Each structure stands twice: as structure tokens, then as C-alpha cells.
Amino acid sequence: MDKLILYLQYPIARYALIVGVLIALCSSLFGVTLVLKRFSFIGDGLSHVAFGALAVASVLRLSNGMLFVLPVTVLCAVLLLRAGQNAKIKGDAAIAMLSVGALAIGYLLMNLFSTSSNLSGDVCSTLFGSYSILTLDKTDVWLCVVLSLLVVAAFILFYNRIFAVTFDEDFTRAVGLSAGAYNLMIAVIVAVIIVLAMNLVGSLLISALVIFPALSAMRLFKSFRAVTVCAAVLSVVCAAAGILISIVTETPVGSTVVAVDIAAFGLFCLIGKLKKA
Amino acid sequence: MALLTCDNLSFGYEGKALIRPLSFSVNAGDYLCIVGENGSGKTTLMRTLLGLQPPIGGKVLLDDGLRRTEIGYLPQQTRVQRDFPASVREIVLSGCQGRLGKRPFYGEEEKRRADEAMEKLGVAPLARRCYRELSGGQQQRVLLARALCATEKLLLLDEPVAGLDPMATEEMYRLIEGLNKEGTTLIMISHDMHYALGHASHILQIGSDWFYGRKADYLRSAMGRNYLRGGREGR
Ligand SMILES: Nc1ncnc2c1ncn2[C@@H]1O[C@H](COP(=O)(O)OP(=O)(O)OP(=O)(O)O)[C@@H](O)[C@H]1O
Ligand SMILES: [Mg+2]
Numbered sequence: 001m002d003k004l005i006l007y008l009q010y011p012i013a014r015y016a017l018i019v020g021v022l023i024a025l026c027s028s029l030f031g032v033t034l035v036l037k038r039f040s041f042i043g044d045g046l047s048h049v050a051f052g053a054l055a056v057a058s059v060l061r062l063s064n065g066m067l068f069v070l071p072v073t074v075l076c077a078v079l080l081l082r083a084g085q086n087a088k089i090k091g092d093a094a095i096a097m098l099s100v101g102a103l104a105i106g107y108l109l110m111n112l113f114s115t116s117s118n119l120s121g122d123v124c125s126t127l128f129g130s131y132s133i134l135t136l137d138k139t140d141v142w143l144c145v146v147l148s149l150l151v152v153a154a155f156i157l158f159y160n161r162i163f164a165v166t167f168d169e170d171f172t173r174a175v176g177l178s179a180g181a182y183n184l185m186i187a188v189i190v191a192v193i194i195v196l197a198m199n200l201v202g203s204l205l206i207s208a209l210v211i212f213p214a215l216s217a218m219r220l221f222k223s224f225r226a227v228t229v230c231a232a233v234l235s236v237v238c239a240a241a242g243i244l245i246s247i248v249t250e251t252p253v254g255s256t257v258v259a260v261d262i263a264a265f266g267l268f269c270l271i272g273k274l275k276k277a
Numbered sequence: 278m279a280l281l282t283c284d285n286l287s288f289g290y291e292g293k294a295l296i297r298p299l300s301f302s303v304n305a306g307d308y309l310c311i312v313g314e315n316g317s318g319k320t321t322l323m324r325t326l327l328g329l330q331p332p333i334g335g336k337v338l339l340d341d342g343l344r345r346t347e348i349g350y351l352p353q354q355t356r357v358q359r360d361f362p363a364s365v366r367e368i369v370l371s372g373c374q375g376r377l378g379k380r381p382f383y384g385e386e387e388k389r390r391a392d393e394a395m396e397k398l399g400v401a402p403l404a405r406r407c408y409r410e411l412s413g414g415q416q417q418r419v420l421l422a423r424a425l426c427a428t429e430k431l432l433l434l435d436e437p438v439a440g441l442d443p444m445a446t447e448e449m450y451r452l453i454e455g456l457n458k459e460g461t462t463l464i465m466i467s468h469d470m471h472y473a474l475g476h477a478s479h480i481l482q483i484g485s486d487w488f489y490g491r492k493a494d495y496l497r498s499a500m501g502r503n504y505l506r507g508g509r510e511g512r
Contacts, residue, residue, distance in 0.1 A: 157381045159382075160374065160382065160383060163371060164374045174348065175345065175348060175375040176328075176375060221362060223362060223366075224362055224364070225367065
């Protein structure tokens, strides 16, 4: 406990907490959409792409990796969505190809060109999140804050449309709205979320951060709005708890947060069962 | 000009047309029933009319005064994911999405429409229930309420009474007719020939060949008589 208080006296630790909570908030918002649409697949693929892009950025010794990773991931999101629309099976194959390819090439590049003495440590931290988000530099922190706020704003403004295309895309198109444009928007936002979340939990654990709060909320609530609100609150609480726990126990942040999410999921399942009985 | 016109329209999948090119037009106030055997392409035709899939040839023309956002649609089956958490009210309200324009949120006007539509279809007591926990018939009514929210101008209904009990079927038909009397133009797919012949103003039969015309003409046509005879022995 003393340790916690000591740590929280550093502004950087407080910033990290804020950033972590904001990231968790964004990722939970699109959880339901991702779980229910084919996008969950795209999300997974994109996180690998982000890993590859980060590897390239580190090989090129870019001073700020995120400024490179973000556009690349967004671009891939757009491409994948296009591919997915043309033909279903081809789209899925394209995603698999791109994601596995990015993973392999990324690792290869890091191996070939890395100047770091601790290569496996570097790879591990990109895959599973840094040991601590305390290592984020100042630009990253600000970029995270701005992007998270944009994501939350976009979600609120397009809430009704997101609901509509997630529930029944055909109806949206039948009443003359452009489902394609909304899908594109969702894919782009998902890409942004993935790049953001990579800072917190690393590229392999992103799906957990996105999906667990939504799945937990769906055990208890029946309307889209209630599920969304519950997922957001749950995700924020879990992220805050996870970050604080990781400071005290000195465990890696990403996996601690995900572990707390999993525990919450278990709890919600239990409550759901009890409620039914 | 007619509300909706098909000009030499052919439709189908992967470049292969299901039937020979089709031409007909629907005027404001019409009540068109589309009939035909299972797999003859009724749903595909409706999806083509709605622009959900591109025609293979020919055109679907809408009247200048009719915007795409003024068309309501009741699908035969929604590919709603099994786990989707959505309340009845949220779904009915989503029927108003074409009315949002550039606004982000539904206003009083839309909420009133949704409440009225739910009232009309008798699903108001279910408003807070979860859609996926409703019976098939109840779900059907919710989706019709959603279509109703979209428009009073032109409704396309794909087998609206499929899965309803006799009472509910009766009620649904009465409701649909009421809409038509109030001026809504209807295009409906149905397997219920008895009903179609009783209430529709026009019939479009599709199959290996097609027929379009007023009900009386259909009854006199060779194709209509043939289909009706077959129909009595069970599809
Ligand atoms: N996605 C698809 N791809 C290829 N062919 C399809 C597809 N969907 C339907 N078909 C075929 O197109 C034909 C017409 O199907 P459609 O669903 O339009 O029939 P329908 O008249 O609505 O039948 P029902 O009375 O059973 O509803 C069928 O032979 C079907 O096998
Ligand atoms: Mg059909």
C-alpha cells in the first residue's frame, strides 16, 4: 500500500493510470460490435499488423513509433474491409494471410536489424505489452489521450448508426443509408483502438481487452445501451484495478489487466446463473 | 410516374439470372402480391428492388418524389446474431434511422413514431424485453413495427405472416390492409393465394415464366389458373 502511494506521487504514474483507463474505455465501447460482427476477426488480424508495423518502426529507428504504426494499421483496416466485401471466403483468407505475414516479417526484421541487446525482451513487450506503461514517453501519452477522446466522441455521435449496422446491415442499406460508410468508419476506429491498446496490453492481448468486458456485460444485461454502459464501466474499473495491482505486485501491466477482466467475466457468469435460478 | 418501375429487370446470383427479364410498375396506393414457388426468386427480386444486390440487367427506377430513405422493409429472415443484446424498443427505434439525416440522436418525433408503431402492432408491452428472447411471431411483429417507423409511403414485406398463429395472421393481415387503406403502397410476398386473391390489387407471379397484372386479369390468365389448380393440391 505504501508502495502504491509512493508511486502515485509521481505525475508520470498518474498519467499512466489515466491513459490506461482511457484506453480501456475505448476498447470496451466497440466490444459488442466486434463480438457480433465479423470484425472480431479483423481486429485480431490488425493487431498482428500493428506488431509488424511496430517492428518496422523500430528497425527504421523512428523516434515516435505510434505515428508510423497508426496510419499503417488504419490503411490495412480499410484494405481488409474492402477485401472482405468482395468475397467472404477470400476476405477471411486475406486477413489470415496479412496477419500471419505481418507477424512473421515483423519478427524477422527485428531479428535481422535489431541493435538491442535484449531482443526477446523487446519482442515480448510488443506482444504482451510493456512491463509497465510507465515507460510511455510524453508524446505517446498525449497522443493516447487525444485519440481516446476522439474515439469516445465518435462512438457517442454515431451510437445509433453503430447499433443499426451491427444489428441489421441489410435494413440499413434497404432504407437507403450507406452501410459501407459506417462499416468503414467502424474499421478505422477499431484500427485506432488497436494501436492505442497495444500500449497497454501489447498486440496479442488486445482482443481480450476488447471482448471480455462486452461478454461479461452480455451475461447480465439485455439491451444494447445497458450492455454498452456496463461494459465501459467494467472495463474502466478492471483496468484501474489491474494497473494498481501491477504496481504493487510488480507484475506485467497487460496481463494483469486482462487477468482482472477474466476474473470479472467469471463473476458475471456466476451472477447471471444465480439470477436465472 | 409510377412509384417504382422495373424495366427489363433480370436478377439472380453470380451473373446468372433466375428468370427472364421482368417489366412492371407499381403505382402509389397499389397493393402488389408476389407469388411463386419456393426458390423461384421472390426474395431475390425484393432484394434487387431494394438495391441490396445489383441487378444483372435492366433497371429499377424510383419516382423522383420517392427517396430511398422512404422505403420500409421486412426481411424474410434477419441474420440477427443469436446473442445480440437489444431491446424491442431499440430495434423499433432503429427503423427511424433514415429520418436522422445529419442529426446524431433520435428526437421526440422519432420516439413518438416508435411508440405508435409498437402500439399498433401490439408489442408495446414488450418494449423493454430482449429481442432474442421473444417468440418467432413476436419477433416478426417487432420487425414490422421497425419497417413502419421507416415510412408510410412504400413498404416491402417478405412473407410477413410466416410463423404467425391463425389469430395473429388474421390480425397482421388486417393491419397491413389498414396501412394500404391509409395510402401506403405495398409490395408483399406471400404463399397464401387465398388471401392474395382476396385483398391485393395486383399480382406478380414468378417462376419459369412470369405474369404481372391486375387481380382479375390474373384469375383469367392461363398461368394463374394453372398455379391455382396446383396450389389446391398443396405446394
Ligand atoms: N446467396 C445466394 N447465392 C446463390 N444462390 C442463391 C442465394 N440465395 C438464394 N439463391 C438461390 O436463388 C433462388 C431463389 O431464391 P429466393 O430466396 O429468392 O427464393 P424465394 O422465392 O424467396 O423462396 P421462398 O419461397 O422459399 O422464400 C433459389 O434457387 C436459391 O437456391
Ligand atoms: Mg423468400
